Amino acid sequence: MTNMKDILKISSIPVLLASLCCLSPIILVLLGVTTVSFASSFSDILYGEYKWYFRLVGLLGLALSLVFYFRQTKGICTVDEVKKRRNEIINTIALSVIAGVVGYIFFLYVVVHYWGVFLDLWK
Numbered sequence: 001m002t003n004m005k006d007i008l009k010i011s012s013i014p015v016l017l018a019s020l021c022c023l024s025p026i027i028l029v030l031l032g033v034t035t036v037s038f039a040s041s042f043s044d045i046l047y048g049e050y051k052w053y054f055r056l057v058g059l060l061g062l063a064l065s066l067v068f069y070f071r072q073t074k075g076i077c078t079v080d081e082v083k084k085r086r087n088e089i090i091n092t093i094a095l096s097v098i099a100g101v102v103g104y105i106f107f108l109y110v111v112v113h114y115w116g117v118f119l120d121l122w123k
Helices: 004-018 020-032 036-073 080-086 086-117
Strands: none
Touching: 004 020, 004 036, 004 086, 020 036, 020 086, 036 086, 080 086
16 A cells, blocks of 8 residues: 655656756745846746646656656556555556646645745746
8 A cells, every 4th residue: 555655756856856846936936046037037037938848747757757766666567566555556556647737736836826926026
């Protein structure tokens, strides 16, 4: 049985990857590499034109983390093992996708948004 700690481990890195469209300008400002005005225009370009690419990278990261989880942690490497543990695999994938989507929405539209408002990147 998969517990919620495993689900959060599986979906945390893909959420960060998908949120890099708006998180990277904040990181650049906090490191002092760029100005606030450049970071604001950079985030407009990244979110406006490339947000679906970042989301696809996050989805690909979620798929890779699920494959890694099942192969390395659970030891499911053969088709026979997949057939035996089909319900566990389906439930884990469903919970991981739900946690990833909810985590992405919360992290990008709440946490990253308010960091950006605090740094005056956007209003």
